[in-house]
Amino acid sequence: MMQEEVQRPVLLFVDDEAAILSALRRLFRPEGYRILLAESAAAGLAILETEPVDLVVSDMRMPGMDGAQFLEQVRLRWPQVVRMLLTGYADIGSTIAAINRGEIHRYIAKPWEDHEMLLSVRDGLDRRRLQRENEALQALTQAQNEELRRVNDSLASRVKARTQELEQVNAMLEKAYAQLQDNFLLSIRVFSGLMELRLGGNAGYSRRVAELARRIAREMKLGPQLEQDVFVAGLLHEVGKIGLPDALLGKPLSALSAEELGRYRRHTLAGEAALMPLEQLRRAAGYLRSHHERVDGKGFPDGLSGEAVPLGAQILAVASDYHAAQSGRMAQKRYSEDEARALIHGGRGTRYEAQVVEGFDAAVRALAAEPPADRLIAAQDVQPGMVLARDLTTPRGALLLAQGHVFDARVVRQIREYVQREGARLTLYVRNDEAAGRAPAPGTGAGAGAAALPSQGG
Structure with missing residues (x-):
């Protein structure tokens, strides 16, 4: 019952004539409203201070404070209350003042027509109801927006914290990967040194081949990946020779018999087979297989020609031939640097593509010019x-x-x-x-x- 009482619309009628107040109460009582009556503006203000009122209807002519002044006070102190004015035709000037000062919802002329009065009040209450619903909706929206803001702030904080955590993890992974790569390459360099012990070569020969090959690829602007691949291939380009007998290893190419040369030529296949199980070395393995191919098709083991000979393999061939000539691996004599360079130029267009020879020249000049x-x-x-x-x-x-x-x-x-x-x-x-x-x-x-x-x- 109390909840129903609170939910009933509350009407306040203010008039200094008791008969008009009684008539208004009789008219609206059947509508189920809660009716409050005041015989003066002061009494009406007192009621408003203690009662929740939805709509007030005030007479214009009252002693002391008239309706215009009363409704102005209502507007200032309880702006949510719907305001209506009862006025006679002779009070048009006061009515205009009430409209301007009290911002009334509407005015009703005396004597009123009951149906019009009921409709006017219902319309005013509907306005009040819509106003309340709008206020409630705005409050709900504001509360939801505030909650959403808090959720977003919390989410942003969690995302920021998670992002920082992921960045730290990524940095650790990158550092670990870099260290793994360094260790992997170090293992290759150690293994390359061990091969030189077995092959009886000059200390650091494979490293010099690898560094020159990498520099050629850099001068040709072939990208970091190919630079890395030819560097690794240079370190390991003689791995296929491990299975060759000692007598064969000690001979330069020009001194090999036909049978020995046939056996020697199979070392590129053995080198590729040794590296293929490792995913990171498969490109280098392909360069090992083909670094004795020639662009004129007279190389081994597959007789590739032209563009079919990979650039990486040609780069490896130039670097290894240049250092092999100076170390006595190609012939019984050792070539000087100038003679080895002339040997590379002599293979332009037959052994190597012209752009590879140009890359070789650029690499040699760059290395010589470095302080x-x-x-x-x-x-x-x-x-x-x-x-x-x-x-x-x-x-x-x-x-x-x-x-x-x-x-x-x-x-x-x-x-x-x-x-x-x-x-x-x-x-x-x-x-x-x-x-x-x-x-x-x-x-x-x-x-x-x-x-x-x-x-x-x-």
């Missing part, structure tokens, strides 16, 4: 913080430390103990101070690991 980035020191003079400029190998070619290694106190101590124990004269190249800050080449950075120094002479 010295390293200096030779005795091993016992190395200090923590120095950066190794070239691979440190044993006299037989076994890799001890990889280029780019940053010396710490432990490794410095191991080197000095090794030199003292073996009584060997060991020298190494370290970067000049002005070169130490340069970015290392891929796979040769300061993060690259070090091979353990041997406990006995190597």
Whole structure:
């Protein structure tokens, strides 16, 4: 019952004539409204201070405070209350004042017509109801917007925190991947050094081939991936020779018999087969297979020609032929640098494509023009913080430390103990101070690991 009472519309009638108040109460009581009556404007204001009123109907002519003044007070103090005015035809000036000052919903002329009066009040109450619903909707919308703002703020904070967490994880993964790549390349360099022990080559021969191949690819602007692939292929380009007999390994190509040459030519297939199981080495494996192909189709093992010979394989061929000629691997004589360069130029258009030879020339010029980035020191003079400029190998070619290694106190101590124990004269190249800050080449950075120094002479 109390809830129904609260929900009933409340009407306040203000008039100084009791008969008019009684007539209005009789008219509206059957409608189910709650009726409040006041015989003066002051009494009406007092009721409004204590009662929730939806609509007020005031007479215009009242002693003391008239209807215009009363409704103006209602507007100022209870603006949500619907305001209506009862007025006679002679009060048109006061009515206009009430409309302007009290902002009344409408005015009703005396004597009123009951049906018109009922419709006017219903219309005013509908307006009040819509106003309440609009206020409730606005309040709900504001509350929902506030809740949404809090949710968004909370979500933004969680997203930011999660993003920072993912960035940290990604940074750790990138660092771990870079370290893994460095370790992978270090393993290849160690294995390359071990191959040179078996093949009886000059210490660092495969590294020089690899570095020249990478520089050629860089001068040809073939991209970091191909640079990396030809570098790895250069380090491992002789892996297929491991199965060849010692007598065959010691002969230059020009001294091989037909049978020995046939056996030698199969080493590229063996090299490819050795690397193919490793996904990261499959492109390098293809270059190993084809680095003895010729663009005129007279190479081996597949007799490829023209564009069918991969650029990476041709780059590897140029680098290996250039250094092989100087090391005595191609003929019984050792070529000078100029003679080896002329040999490469002689293969232009038959052995190699012209653009590869041009890349070779650019690489040789660039390497020659580079200022010295390293200096030779005795091993016992190395200090923590120095950066190794070239691979440190044993006299037989076994890799001890990889280029780019940053010396710490432990490794410095191991080197000095090794030199003292073996009584060997060991020298190494370290970067000049002005070169130490340069970015290392891929796979040769300061993060690259070090091979353990041997406990006995190597």
